[in-house]
Amino acid sequence: MQKGSITASLFWLSAGWLILALVATGFLLSDLYSRALDTSLTETLDFHVESLAGALLEAGDPLSSDIALTDPRFDRPRSGWYWAIRDQNGQLYNLSTSVVGIDLPVVMGPADSMGRRTAVIDDVFGTRMRVVERAVTVAPTTYQIVVTGSLSEILKLVGEFRGQAFIVLGAVGVMLAIMSAIVARIALRPIARLSAAIESVREGESVTVAGTYPREIAPLAEEVNELLRSNAQIIERARNQVGNLAHGLKTPIAVLRNEASSKKGALADVVLSESEKMSAMVATYLERARLAARTSVVGKKADATMIMLRLTRVMRKIHPDVTIAFQRPDASLPWFRGDEADLEEMVGNLLDNACKWSKGQVGVRLDAERGPTGTMLLIRIDDNGPGLTDEDAQKVLRRGVRLDEKTPGSGLGLDIVKELVDVYGGSLALTRSALGGLLVELRLPTARLGTMARSQA
Structure with a gap:
């Protein structure tokens, strides 16, 4: 999962709440289990108190051997399970076998409606106990019946239960987290389809965002299509207005020029x-309108390798004294995303300039370069000519600027290349070549190689 993605955000948000919920559930279940065991212990102690009270009333003598409990835990010393019968002065009359080396404390505090007092204490062995004490009168004496049960056993059981509960809840949490990730991916599939449809438009494979989407994101697809339609209309109107204006000015300018010539x-x-000057400006804006019309057409792509091979053959005929070295790249090279004529115009101008200025050697390389905005088509053209300084490299990109008036040309070639590069969102760099002359690096957007394109390659 990518950082910052919706899937990752949903996963971590649900996982965080899931962890909190499961931890709270674990402690809640442990607390409920502890309360249930404590209630069960209290009820058991009440039952033993009632049993001892019944035996005392039946025997009439607190020293009677008939007063006993059958629970074997009261026979094991240091078990935390004790019982004793004593009077209000603390005089012991009868007790369980387990009462060895300890003194059962007197429970303080008010009694309930049944004359019963309860408390939680620790014996001398560190065992925590629940104590239930009740007064029973056998005329003329009132006796206190004390019964204790081990709370340490309950705490141990609760600890074991908590550990097992967290193991089970952890397994449930892992399954729920996996299910949450799967659900997030399934739920976000329409967004992935929408992204693929928009990418198809960007790559020139479609003119609109196609497909059926859930009602939550269907308006987004419709807005994108509306934006595409609006953008196409704006470009078309602007192109028409510039073309109309330029064409409208051509006739008056021609009349002025003819009159002035005579x-x-x-x-x-x-x-x-x-x-x-006005005629040159009109020609410039007509050319820009033509470029805007060509580059705004969706669905254009061109095989850069085949174009480079064709251009190098043409340049070898035009400049027979120049050696043009071009190594054909492999078939996996991506195509140029744009009009074939535009790529020919850009590379043709650059290659022709390199041949004109070289001393007989020109190198051409074609590669793909991974950049921050995606894969770019990288065209390198270098020569062994005089080259340019950094200052001159900036000057030659301006319209009509020429550093040597003796070399044939209008000076508009590089500027036309730069304008086309800007239209396509590419880049043009002029640096020093390893051959000693000028190195031109042209970076242009790439298109995915579709099925039709592969069959033609």
Whole structure:
């Protein structure tokens, strides 16, 4: 389970409450069991008191040998089970065989409606006892019948019960925790399906979030689809507005340029110069509208390996004096998530620049790189040309900037590449190459290799 996931949160929350509930249940059961044993002990002692009282009343003499209890625990010394008959002055008349080396205390406190007093005491051997004392009158003397029972035995039984209860409750807790994890995973399967559907949209395999979902998350799927539709409409409107504006300006600019070309003088030169600038700006925004239209289409993906092979063949023909080394990667390389023509335009510009500036050697590598946002397609193009300083590397990415006017070109190639890279959420870096020239590193998003794509590879 991933840290911060809903499944983990539900599991640990339920596990925490489950542990508290089971621990409380264990102590509660132990307390109930202890109370039940204590009540049973008190009732047993009451029964023995009644038995001794009946025998005393029947014999009429507290010294009679007929006064006895058949429970063998009263015959074992230091057992905690004792009985004795004494008068109100503490004079002993009869007692159990187990009363050896101890003095039974007098129970203090008020008696209940039956003339009975109870207490909990410890004998000299450290045994905790429950004491029940009752007064019985055999005219003319009132006798006190004292019977004790061992509470230590109950405490031992309660301890054993508590240990067994926690073992059983622990096993139940483990089973409930496993069941809770399974239930959480089953309950969250629709969210996993929704995530997969959204990823399919992002990867270009679908234009909407498809599938049927529970009513708790169905509104989320509908909102995502509505957001996709709204985004597509906004992009389409913006593209149309920019295109319409640019097309609308082309005719007036052409008229100004033609009029200025037919005139002589400073004013005509200024008008011609400014109309050329406006014409270049119109062309730029038309190109941007075209790029926005292409990259906003969902479902585009391209085989970068095949495109690189095709481009290297073309560049070898255009630049026969340049050696272009390209090692074909394995078939597991992910595809480019975008339009094939855009990838050709980006890599074609970069590769053409490398051939123009090199001293006869260009290297091309194609890899996949794991980054913080996922797997990226990494294209490296390096040459053995003069290279660029850090300052020049920043300058050449600006529109129309050229460091050498002698080399053919408009200066717009790298800027077009940078704009396409920004549209796709990639990156472009210019550094020093191991060959001594310029190393260009182009990172672009990847698409999952679907069944159709694999069959074509």
